[in-house]
Amino acid sequence: MKRRHIRRKCGDLIQSLELTAPFSVEDLCRQIAERRQRTIRLAPLAFPASGPAGLLVSTASVDYVFYEAHTTVTHQTHVIVHELGHLVWNHAHAGPGEGGGSYEGGSLLPKDIDPVLIEHMLGRTQYSRPEEYAAEYFATQVLRLVSGPPFDTAAAPPGVSALDTRLGRSLQHGGAHQR
Ligand SMILES: [Zn+2]
Numbered sequence: 001m002k003r004r005h006i007r008r009k010c011g012d013l014i015q016s017l018e019l020t021a022p023f024s025v026e027d028l029c030r031q032i033a034e035r036r037q038r039t040i041r042l043a044p045l046a047f048p049a050s051g052p053a054g055l056l057v058s059t060a061s062v063d064y065v066f067y068e069a070h071t072t073v074t075h076q077t078h079v080i081v082h083e084l085g086h087l088v089w090n091h092a093h094a095g096p097g098e099g100g101g102s103y104e105g106g107s108l109l110p111k112d113i114d115p116v117l118i119e120h121m122l123g124r125t126q127y128s129r130p131e132e133y134a135a136e137y138f139a140t141q142v143l144r145l146v147s148g149p150p151f152d153t154a155a156a157p158p159g160v161s162a163l164d165t166r167l168g169r170s171l172q173h174g175g176a177h178q179r
Helices: 003-015 025-036 072-087 104-108 130-146 161-172
Strands: 039-045 054-058 060-067 121-123
Touching: 003 130, 025 039, 025 060, 025 072, 039 072, 054 072, 060 072, 072 130
Parallel strands: 039 060
Antiparallel strands: 054 060, 054 121
């Protein structure tokens, strides 16, 4: 999918959600979980400095969103919404080799997640991949919509060039996955 198409589709996806003011990550999780009929669990994790700041792990019934424990709430929120973006886009159901799958830090995972049950993992920082662009675009748009006055739930996310510039810059610098 071309980036232009990703941006357009992303606007539709965001409009299908009810973003609350003030913004609540929990509420967004609840909506996405209901839509997917799967449980979403958020959990802080201490990531290695060289790794990503977020990780999406899907088992047969639960989508785990891990986020860097030792960073600002703003950064954590961005990381979480980015990972939720993968869920909204249904990246977790991409076939093996398509949606990602490998994260060398998998051994960091809490013991109650049986590696055998893991069907899908997204944690790489490869923004050139369409999935990463789509998830990051989702996060940037959602957080832009809910941050700062005036908050307007009916506002369509416009493909304004200023945002693209900003997004391009944050992607260049590694964006959400980097500290
Ligand atoms: Zn990602």
